[in-house]
Amino acid sequence: MRKLAERAQKLSPSPTLSVDTKAKELLRQGERVINFGAGEPDFDTPEHIKEAAKRALDQGFTKYTPVAGILPLREAICEKLYRDNQLEYSPNEIVVSCGAKHSIFNALQVLLDPGDEVIIPVPYWTSYPEQVKLAGGVPVFVPTSPENDFKLRPEDLRAAVTPRTRLLILNSPANPTGTVYRREELIGLAEVALEADLWILSDEIYEKLIYDGMEHVSIAALDPEVKKRTIVVNGVSKAYAMTGWRIGYAAAPRPIAQAMTNLQSHSTSNPTSVAQAAALAALKGPQEPVENMRRAFQKRRDFIWQYLNSLPGVRCPKPLGAFYVFPEVSGLLGRRLKGREIATASDLALFLLEEIKVATVAGAAFGDDRYLRFSYALRLEDIEEGMQRFKELIEAAL
Numbered sequence: 001m002r003k004l005a006e007r008a009q010k011l012s013p014s015p016t017l018s019v020d021t022k023a024k025e026l027l028r029q030g031e032r033v034i035n036f037g038a039g040e041p042d043f044d045t046p047e048h049i050k051e052a053a054k055r056a057l058d059q060g061f062t063k064y065t066p067v068a069g070i071l072p073l074r075e076a077i078c079e080k081l082y083r084d085n086q087l088e089y090s091p092n093e094i095v096v097s098c099g100a101k102h103s104i105f106n107a108l109q110v111l112l113d114p115g116d117e118v119i120i121p122v123p124y125w126t127s128y129p130e131q132v133k134l135a136g137g138v139p140v141f142v143p144t145s146p147e148n149d150f151k152l153r154p155e156d157l158r159a160a161v162t163p164r165t166r167l168l169i170l171n172s173p174a175n176p177t178g179t180v181y182r183r184e185e186l187i188g189l190a191e192v193a194l195e196a197d198l199w200i201l202s203d204e205i206y207e208k209l210i211y212d213g214m215e216h217v218s219i220a221a222l223d224p225e226v227k228k229r230t231i232v233v234n235g236v237s238k239a240y241a242m243t244g245w246r247i248g249y250a251a252a253p254r255p256i257a258q259a260m261t262n263l264q265s266h267s268t269s270n271p272t273s274v275a276q277a278a279a280l281a282a283l284k285g286p287q288e289p290v291e292n293m294r295r296a297f298q299k300r301r302d303f304i305w306q307y308l309n310s311l312p313g314v315r316c317p318k319p320l321g322a323f324y325v326f327p328e329v330s331g332l333l334g335r336r337l338k339g340r341e342i343a344t345a346s347d348l349a350l351f352l353l354e355e356i357k358v359a360t361v362a363g364a365a366f367g368d369d370r371y372l373r374f375s376y377a378l379r380l381e382d383i384e385e386g387m388q389r390f391k392e393l394i395e396a397a398l
């Protein structure tokens with residue numbers, strides 16, 4: 001057989017999705033797995049959203065739609081961006097796609113030429129580097145540190161810029177660290193982006209999951225000059241517990257939105273019609289379910305963050321958004337546990353899954369294998385059980 005394209009040979013499967021698949025498979029086999037790997041809310045999609053999809057089906061809304069999404073949905077997205085983010089867009093600057101992941105993919109495809117550099121702060125969401133490479137770009141990793149709450153500083157950004165730099169990827173609230181950028185910090189980064197003439201891809205998918213009174217600020221809202229160079233990405237997956245519906249969107253200057261639409265017209269055509277009807281109901285309907293989920297997440301975060309910090313060898317900065325904790329586990333590495341060499345967080349993650357049936361994602365997926373990511377998108381009882389198992393294992397091993 002002829003070999004696959006170089007692009008395919010270099011591609012590895014998404015590690016976050018792989019862990020989740022493996023954990024779900026073990027659960028199906030009857031194992032009592034505690035799945036901290038899942039990057040999706042455990043709540044069901046709110047009832048009124050499901051009802052809207054059922055109505056759409058009954059009304060025969062099952063055909064192709066406009067490529068960039070139905071107009072009422074793009075209008076609702078404009079209203080949302082204005083209401084929540086003080087951003088003024090017109091519907092022809094909105095492109096609805098099959099999840100925020102797809103929106104990011106489309107944006108990178110239309111913005112990057114071969115060899116263009118993209119600055120990605122580390123730790124990063126696992127799909128950014130792969131998507132940059134698929135678009136022919138070169139990821140440039142800029143480390144951040146827990147001392148700075150894992151935030152990229154303007155001086156770090158400036159130092160990483162070269163004549164080939166085209167784009168900066170920002171993710172606030174962030175996966176996997178839960179860090180949330182403040183307005184002043186975004187102003188500093190925007191200044192460098194303006195100086196260096198960079199595009200900014202602002203992934204705001206966790207906007208609604210934010211704690212301790214933090215405010216979500218979209219970098220595009222700082223100034224019209226910044227807005228002109230920013231692609232805002234958001235969606236309904238996380239806020240409305242709609243990961244399986246696959247609806248995300250991008251808001252961008254008209255030429256970019258048009259190019260993304262053209263690209264999409266030759267790949268997926270439109271996002272699924274009934275899922276668009278559901279997303280419309282999510283954006284236009286009651287927002288209480290979002291707040292209820294947010295409160296539940298905050299309670300779980302408080303518990304898991306405190307618990308992890310009470311364990312020897314584990315250090316866990318306090319996340320202010322999203323639904324992940326990202327403890328450093330260096331104190332547990334470089335030793336033998338139950339006769340097995342545990343050198344990296346990847347070794348530890350595998351060990352936890354096999355020994356105590358606790359699924360986590362090793363930091364390697366996010367660019368730093370001294371950390372483990374625990375999603376707290378699971379019931380508090382399950383979080384307690386998983387933490388108990390982790391604690392007993394550590395105590396027995398150290």
Ligand code: PMP
Nearest residue numbers: 099100101125175205235237248
């Ligand atoms: N960005 C980040 C940071 C994420 O964690 C996710 C979760 N998968 C996405 C984008 C993609 O979300 P969606 O399910 O809408 O594709």
Ligand code: GLU
Nearest residue numbers: 014016017038039040175
């Ligand atoms: N974003 C989630 C995660 O990081 C879902 C999985 C994925 O899309 O990668 O786990």
